Amino acid sequence: MIEATDISAPTPAKMAAPQTLLPARPEQGRALLTVLVVMAFLAALALLFARGADRLSDRWTAQLSSSSTVQILIMTEAERFAQMSAAQDILIRALPNDARMTSLSRAESARLLRPWLGDTGLPDDLPVPGVIRIDSEVRLPAESLETQFEAAGLRTVIDDHSRFSGQLKRTVGRLVLFGIVLLGLIGLAATAVSMFATRAGLAAQRDIIHVLVQAGATDGFIARLFVTQAARRGFIGAGIGAAMAAVLWFLISLGPARGSVGWRGLTDGALDGVALICLAILFALICASSAGWAAMRQLAYERRRA
Amino acid sequence: MIPSDDNTLELHRVGLRYDRGPEVLSNIDLTLPAGSFTFLTGPSGAGKSSLLKLCYLSLMPTRGLINLFGQDVSTLRQNQLQVLRRRIGVVLQDFRLIDHLSVFENVALPLRVAGKPRDSYIPDVTELLNWVGLGHRMNALPPTLSGGEKQRCAIARAVIAKPDLLIADEPTGNVDPEIGGRLLRLFGEMNRMGATVLIATHDHGLIGEFPARTVHLRDGELHEGLGSMVVA
C-alpha cells in the first residue's frame, strides 16, 4: 500500500518550532526597518534634548533663585554706614539663619558700575549705591522687605532674578513642549507607516490570507500575524534608533559641550536610559496596535466590497 | 438511518452571477444528507467550481437559500462563518498551497488555525503524510513538489482536521490512476468515518470505480443521477 521510502521520520529540529505564516520579505522588510530606525532615532533625540533642557533650566533657575541682591540707594556718602547698617538689621530679622549675607564695600560696589561709567575714577563724594548679596535656599520675601525698608526711610531695589529665571523657564518650557509635539508627530508617522505596511502586506499576501480564511481563521487570527510582525519590526527599529541616539548623547556629554546634556550624575544618565527603553516599547506598541487596527479594518472592508 | 432533516448541506433555488454577468447558476436545489457521498459532473464551464464555492462558503449566492450544518449562512456573522469553515475540508483545482511553508506546515495549517497545541498534532500530521505518500517530502517546499505531490499535499490538508464536509474540485486531475484510486479510497474512508463528501470531477473512470450518487450540472441547472450515463 505505502512504499517503504515513505515511512521516514521528519527531522525533529524542523518540527520543533512552527514556521511563521507570513513570509519574511527581506527587501521590503529592510526598507521599512530603515524608516523605523530613522524615526526612532529622531524621537529618541527629541526626548533626550527635552529632558536635557528641562534639567538645565531646573539647575540654572535653582542657582538664580538662591541668590539675590539688595541695592541701597544712599543719599550721600556720609550716610552710607548708617543706611547700610539699617538695611542689614532689617534683612537679618527677615531672613532665616542659614542665609548668607555679604555687604560689598564702596570700592566693590563702584566696580559694579564700571561698565556704565567707564574707568574714570569716581569723585569721592558721589553716592555709590550699597550692595548686599544674599545667598539663601529660601526665596526673599521681597514685598514685606520693601515695606520695611520704606518705613525705615531707605530707598532700595530688590533683585531676586525672578524676572530672568521666569523667562528662562518659559523658554525651556516651550522647548520641552516642542519636543513633545515632535514626539507626537513621529508617533503619528509611525502609525501611518505601520498601517501602510500592513495594508501592503495584506495585498501582497492575498493568496495566503484566502487560504487562512478558508481554513477558518478569524480576522483576529490574521490580524495577530501582522501585529506580531509589526511589533517585532517596531521593537528592533526602535532599539537600533534609540541605541544610536544614546551613543550620540553620550558623546555630547563627553565632548566640548560638556554639561550641555545636563547630567548631574549617574542617576540622570540612568533615567535617560530608562526613558529611552520606555520610548522603544511605546514605539513598538504603536507599530503593533496600528498594524492590528489596519488589518481588522482592511479585512472587514474587503469583505464588504466582495 | 439518518433522519431526513439531518442534512449537512441544503441549497434552495440558489442562483449566482458574477458582477453584472449572466447567471452562472440558476435555481439550484441540492441536498447533501449527512454522511452521503456525491459526485458532481458536467461539461467544462458548466459552473461546477462555482457551485462548490457556494458550498464551501467562498461565495455567497445572489439569490436563494443555503443551509449549512442546519444554519442559514446568510444570517451568520464573520466569526460564526469561520466556525463553519473549520468543519469543511476543501481541495481545489489549483491546490492553493502556501509556498514558503513546508509540506508539514501546509498540512498542519487547519489545526494551527483552530488553535490546537503543536505537540498534539505532530504525530497525526506525520502519519497522514506517510499515508498519502509524502512522508519523505515533509520538509520540502511546495514549489519543489510534482503536480501529483502538490495534490496529495492539498488533500492531506483538507482532511487533517477530520472535517464534517469534504469538498473536492477535480481532486485526481494530476495523479496517475493508481494514486487517484488511493486518494479516492481516502475520501471513501473519510466518508465511512462520517464525513459528507462532494466531489466535482470529469473522471468517469473514477465514478465507475466508486459507485455513488452523481448529479450533473448543465447550463447552470442541476440534473439528478444522470451524470455518468449522459456523458460517459
Ligand SMILES: Nc1ncnc2c1ncn2[C@@H]1O[C@H](COP(=O)(O)OP(=O)(O)OP(=O)(O)O)[C@@H](O)[C@H]1O
Ligand atoms: N470569478 C469569475 N468571474 C466571472 N466569471 C466567472 C468567474 N469564475 C467563473 N466564471 C464563469 O462562470 C462559468 C462557470 O465557471 P466554473 O469555473 O464554475 O465552471 P466549471 O464547471 O468548474 O468548469 P471546469 O470544468 O472547466 O472547471 C464560466 O462561464 C466562467 O467563465
Ligand SMILES: [Mg+2]
Ligand atoms: Mg472547475
